[in-house]
Amino acid sequence: xxxxxxxxxxxxxxxxxxxxxxxxxxxxxxxxxxxxxxxxxxxxxxxxxxxxxxxxxxxxxxxxxxxxxxxxxxxxxxxxxxxxxxxxxxxxxxxxxxxxxxxxxxxxxxxxxxxxxxxxxxxxxxxxxxxxxxxxxxxxxxxxxxxxxxxxxxxxxxxxxxxxxxxxxxxxxxxxxxxxxxxxxxxxxxxxxxxxxxxxxxxxxxxxxxxxxxxxxxxxxxxxxxxxxxxxxxx
Amino acid sequence: xxxxxxxxxxxxxxxxxxxxxxxxxxxxxxxxxxxxxxxxxxxxxxxxxxxxxxxxxxxxxxxxxxxxxxxxxxxxxxxxxxxxxxxxxxxxxxxxxxxxxxxxxxxxxxxxxxxxxxxxxxxxxxxxxxxxxxxxxxxxxxxxxxxxxxxxxxxxxxxxxxxxxxxxxxxxxxxxxxxxxxxxxxxxxxxxxxxxxxxxxxxxxxxxxxxxxxxxxxxxxxxxxxxxxxxxxxxxxxxxxxxxxxxxxxxxxxxxxxxxxxxxxxxxxxxxxxxxxxxxxxxxxxxxxxxxxxxxxxxxxxxxxxxxxxxxxxxxxxxxxxxxxxx
Numbered sequence: 159x160x161x162x163x164x165x166x167x168x169x170x171x172x173x174x175x176x177x178x179x180x181x182x183x184x185x186x187x188x189x190x191x192x193x194x195x196x197x198x199x200x201x202x203x204x205x206x207x208x209x210x211x212x213x214x215x216x217x218x219x220x221x222x223x224x225x226x227x228x229x230x231x232x233x234x235x236x237x238x239x240x241x242x243x244x245x246x247x248x249x250x251x252x253x254x255x256x257x258x259x260x261x262x263x264x265x266x267x268x269x270x271x272x273x274x275x276x277x278x279x280x281x282x283x284x285x286x287x288x289x290x291x292x293x294x295x296x297x298x299x300x301x302x303x304x305x306x307x308x309x310x311x312x313x314x315x316x317x318x319x320x321x322x323x324x325x326x327x328x329x330x331x332x333x334x335x336x337x338x339x340x341x342x343x344x345x346x347x348x349x350x351x352x353x354x355x356x357x358x359x360x361x362x363x364x365x366x367x368x369x370x371x372x373x374x375x376x377x378x379x380x381x382x383x384x385x386x387x388x389x390x391x392x393x
Numbered sequence: 394x395x396x397x398x399x400x401x402x403x404x405x406x407x408x409x410x411x412x413x414x415x416x417x418x419x420x421x422x423x424x425x426x427x428x429x430x431x432x433x434x435x436x437x438x439x440x441x442x443x444x445x446x447x448x449x450x451x452x453x454x455x456x457x458x459x460x461x462x463x464x465x466x467x468x469x470x471x472x473x474x475x476x477x478x479x480x481x482x483x484x485x486x487x488x489x490x491x492x493x494x495x496x497x498x499x500x501x502x503x504x505x506x507x508x509x510x511x512x513x514x515x516x517x518x519x520x521x522x523x524x525x526x527x528x529x530x531x532x533x534x535x536x537x538x539x540x541x542x543x544x545x546x547x548x549x550x551x552x553x554x555x556x557x558x559x560x561x562x563x564x565x566x567x568x569x570x571x572x573x574x575x576x577x578x579x580x581x582x583x584x585x586x587x588x589x590x591x592x593x594x595x596x597x598x599x600x601x602x603x604x605x606x607x608x609x610x611x612x613x614x615x616x617x618x619x620x621x622x623x624x625x626x627x628x629x630x631x632x633x634x635x636x637x638x639x640x641x642x643x644x645x646x647x648x649x650x651x652x653x654x655x656x657x658x659x660x661x662x663x664x665x666x667x668x669x670x671x672x673x674x675x676x677x678x679x680x681x682x683x684x685x686x687x688x689x690x691x692x693x694x695x696x697x698x699x700x701x702x703x704x705x706x707x708x709x710x711x712x713x714x715x716x717x718x719x720x
Binding site for chain 2: 389
């Protein structure tokens with residue numbers, strides 16, 4: 159899975175780099191008279207990050223599918239609840255676990271920065287770091303949703319499929335935003351995680367987007383807590 | 394607290410538990426003191442596992458209080474849970490962890506300090522005979538060894554209260570004997586509560602029995618105490634030489650007033666065993682012998698049986714259904 163992730167993310171990086179070099183060789187052909195106006199960083203990393211968000215559709219279900227579902231399947235959760243731990247500590251621990259795993263997957267991506275540098279790219283650090291920050295926030299928010307779905311079932315496969323469907327729905331929300339008109343377009347764009355993420359990839363830091371991801375994360379954390387509390391009244 | 398009356402290790406105070414509309418436990422109260430091994434008995438679905446789960450802190454009761462060594466479970470769950478070692482019915486442990494890793498993980502969760510950790514875990518492993526299996530994956534262990542790991546994790550951090558849910562199910566006879574010896578050794582300076590459906594195990598291990606049925610305590614006391622509750626019943630066993638006489642014998646016995654629960658207990662090598670219950674003091678033996686001789690049935694044996702825990706249990710259950718309660 160990790161190898162797959164690095165392969166695809168590598169392809170996502172190489173395509174805009176090649177695309178950019180093609181344009182820069184022959185700007186007139188693409189009717190770009192004022193070529194220096196195109197920002198290298200934005201062209202390459204903007205497209206890199208927005209493609210990368212599609213990877214999350216596949217990565218997040220796999221990272222989160224075992225978190226609670228596997229413990230339920232193996233019935234190890236029962237013993238965990240009898241240890242001196244609160245429900246919050248258990249959920250926070252699971253969340254931290256998947257987030258750290260996700261974080262270690264991101265570290266090698268920093269290697270692309272080195273490659274870019276080596277190719278002689280001009281750097282605009284701000285948008286690049288912002289892109290990474292946005293990707294981390296989007297990923298963590300999605301992971302929270304995945305952990306919640308995992309807590310609903312005792313089958314990791316069902317958890318992965320469920321998470322995939324929900325993330326797909328969020329992705330469709332972003333497309334619906336383009337189709338819908340009037341107030342609905344606004345509703346969709348405010349609810350769509352990808353719309354908020356897009357600002358980060360464009361190098362725009364807006365408190366609204368940060369707050370959105372923060373509450374998205376808290377909301378699913380809260381739902382997970384409620385979900386594991388159901389053992390109190392469900393037989 | 395005064396010195397003469399130390400707090401009970403386990404105290405259930407009017408505990409009830411409801412799932413949806415179903416009342417799994419109704420106003421259950423009992424105490425267990427240090428040094429006691431208490432057997433928890435009941436038919437399936439009686440509320441045994443629910444009671445064990447409340448006791449272990451898996452979920453809180455709907456109403457009532459649970460005190461562990463004087464600590465209220467609902468107010469200080471961390472402290473109370475640290476005082477308990479729990480061995481669940483299905484011992485499910487993380488299959489892809491090594492024994493020693495798992496026990497260290499539990500020790501850290503239960504607050505064993507870092508410099509004691511190594512010695513503490515080794516100590517529990519040696520007590521449960523796991524020293525040679527420390528680096529094996531739990532998933533690769535046999536059922537008996539997994540049970541030992543389960544017991545070892547319950548013993549980590551030396552809890553004064555042990556809750557063991559069916560500790561010997563699925564083990565072979567040697568393993569059962571070993572686990573029982575471990576439990577007996579553990580019960581000397583702890584409070585142990587043990588649920589089981591193997592009744593001889595209770596007579597062997599437990600100093601006291603709590604019987605539970607339909608979410609309520611049916612009876613509680615030592616085995617002889619419970620037997621004396623049933624003094625109004627006596628079991629009699631008859632052996633007949635010839636199986637062909639079985640129907641006639643049953644007819645004769647059925648016609649004698651005061652004989653209940655008449656049944657064929659078994660057949661072996663042409664002989665038939667018949668058992669029935671009657672009230673004590675009614676000396677039916679001479680009458681039965683006389684009737685059998687008249688009819689030409691050859692009687693091999695007539696015997697008054699000691700009530701076993703099974704009989705007590707079934708008797709109490711039967712009387713309990715008619716609304717009777719025992720001390």
